[in-house]
Amino acid sequence: MTDLLHPELLDVDGRVYRVLATSLASASGRRPGSHPQRTQQRHYEAGDDAGEEESSWGGGGGEAVGCGGGGSQNDEQASVPIRQEGDSFVARMRLDSDLFPVLIGRQGATKRRVEDDTGASISIPGRGTQGAPVVIKGPSRGIVARACTQLDLIVGQALAARGPRSLDYNYFLCLPLATPELSAAFESWRDAVLAEPGAAEAGLEASVFMHPQHLHLTIAMLKLYSEEQRDLAKQTLAGLQPRVQQLLGGAPLRVRLQVLEYMNDDPSQMHVMYLGVKDAPDSPGSLQRVQQLCAAVVEAFSAAGLLLPQDDRAVKLHATVLNTRYRRRSSGSGSSGPGQASGQAQQQGQQQPQGRGQWEQRRPFDGRQLLQRHGAVDFGAVQLPAVHISQRGQPAGSASGVSDVATGFYRCAASLALS
Template sequence: MEVLRPVLINIKGRIYRKNPVQEECYEEEEDDYPSSGAAAEQCLDEPCDAYNIEQTDRGFRCAIDVPSVLYKYIIGKKGETRKRLESETKTSISIPKQGVEGQIVITGAHRAAVASAVTRVEVLIDSFRRKQPFTHFLSFALNHPQVQQGFLRFREQVLELCGQDAGVDESIFQNPAKLHLTIGTLALLNEQEVTRASELLQQCRDAIRDITEAKPLPVEVRGIEYMNDDPSMVDVLYAKVTVRDGSDKLQQIADRLVEYFAAAGLMERERERVKIHGTVMNTLFRKDPSAEDKGASARPNAKDREAFNAKNILQVRNVIKVTVKTFIMLQKFSISNKCCSSELSIHL
């Protein structure tokens, strides 16, 4: 089935078919870089006009922006990956020193050869970018005082009524100051990409204004739900957030944001529609309260997480139901960047 329905890769609006290739794993050495092994070696040649290829006195040249953290995957262990790409495409690939942000420059005697090399490098970059832990997340902050107060009451009541249930303790509750609706996660690998994401977020203002008709959007945080099939073995419990008038405007905004960021190559579209939710309990916090801020690199394997029993929490709905109203307003649109694992937050 992998041959009939291969993985499709979207790179800057161009769709590639990734043929199944055996990946090789290498341990990193101090002065060496691992070979990719899984580069799209059989990807189709790219039409020459798909790239900004310049003609020079010595042939043709194309420069592409690549975060320095990904250089090692183009170089490969002992330079094997770069040598293979250069040999197969009859081009020369110049890569800045590790840690120095810049451009990878590909030169060759023929335009088609340079285009082919660029295609392979970009597919290779995309493959390993997907494996990087996310560094930022796009979210709506739920930091209205009423929301925080409602959450604190919810936490107090759950601990009082269900504190004896398996896995339920104070450590797995969200920090009230960090309550938010996650729209999507991003792996922004250098300052240029952070700036690009910030600019794109600002450009989304018009799209959001069109949906809300430039008016405040009252929303309700009401009720809770869990994310798996067994309420007695839950890892994440979240608050349900809806627009007070029953419209799907919040869903439209979330989907539009993901559409913009996915089209720019800054975010992976995981599903057709964004799941609107505000996490209130998460077993990731049990061992590390800042795990969510640190991204995927800090996340334990499923077997290392201790689930909790949410049956009683779900049954006493009249006690733990959170009924708080907040407003998403366009008048206060800004971006906040916090700590080393920053948060791109939309404050509307």
């Protein structure tokens, strides 16, 4: 039995963790790995004697959440299968290449530390390599499991971290809105706003507007940096089908998009403007059903361990139409999409990441004239066809893959039809 006052300590990349004897999965009766990230959160606690200086990839972002399932080191569980190959035991972690620098560390320090601490050897593919696994090899199953656990913790710190070197959200859950009719109406409204005298002086330019084909209601942001996570996200979404049928009863889900709102108290210093979401005239109670749907999605993805702690919250339904974060598109750095920053950061106009290590100050716009002359806009009722897991920065038809050429919406990793 573990001595709770003097537990085993585990040093991972300069941070010290207490190793508890029983994992959440074991305590709850779940199969190991069924809710991997939640298991990871509960299984380790940051030690009081951890160094004050945070790792460049860790800390400051809430609890660590890893790419795979946790497990007690005593029962030799790991987040990935461990197989015996000859005289050695081998595990393969299929992670995106964005995580390789995290596992290697500065001048290879992180990789060496894990190898020295566990006795395992770790082979990490070269920079930019896609599809090749991280290979963990050792003389016993327990050694390999321990190394996998440490790597999971390191990945979890990277995913939870915030700052100029943090890993960006790369997927998001949403309700697509764009139809040919809505896109055309939005373009006409945008052009009318930009044609107003003084629009440029107010800080309004085409780049701060959402692409008409990208209009959507965001449910939650996701960091899915492994095939295991993406597969789990797809399974979680598909598993919501019975709940969706119960909520909607097969009836179409329609909402009305009207009236501009904004996220801060000073209309002369705006960063985000969005459309309110109301009941459709021909579908009373639709807004409540959408809110119930979003709550069910968030609950399921939270239970699966796919949401970071700061993203596990109630959904505020809105359709973003302007965001100063999109100004970066003028320098050719990408297309518009759901912002990485939290709503609070958007409201305050804080510096936003423009790629790892590159931050710039967001410039607000004066929205007073826009609100006065165009704020009462009504785009009418829109039917919500599905819940999507969409990939950020990947509009359909791009070189990386096609989901829906007809709409030009973001690349869809998975969808759940609503009717």
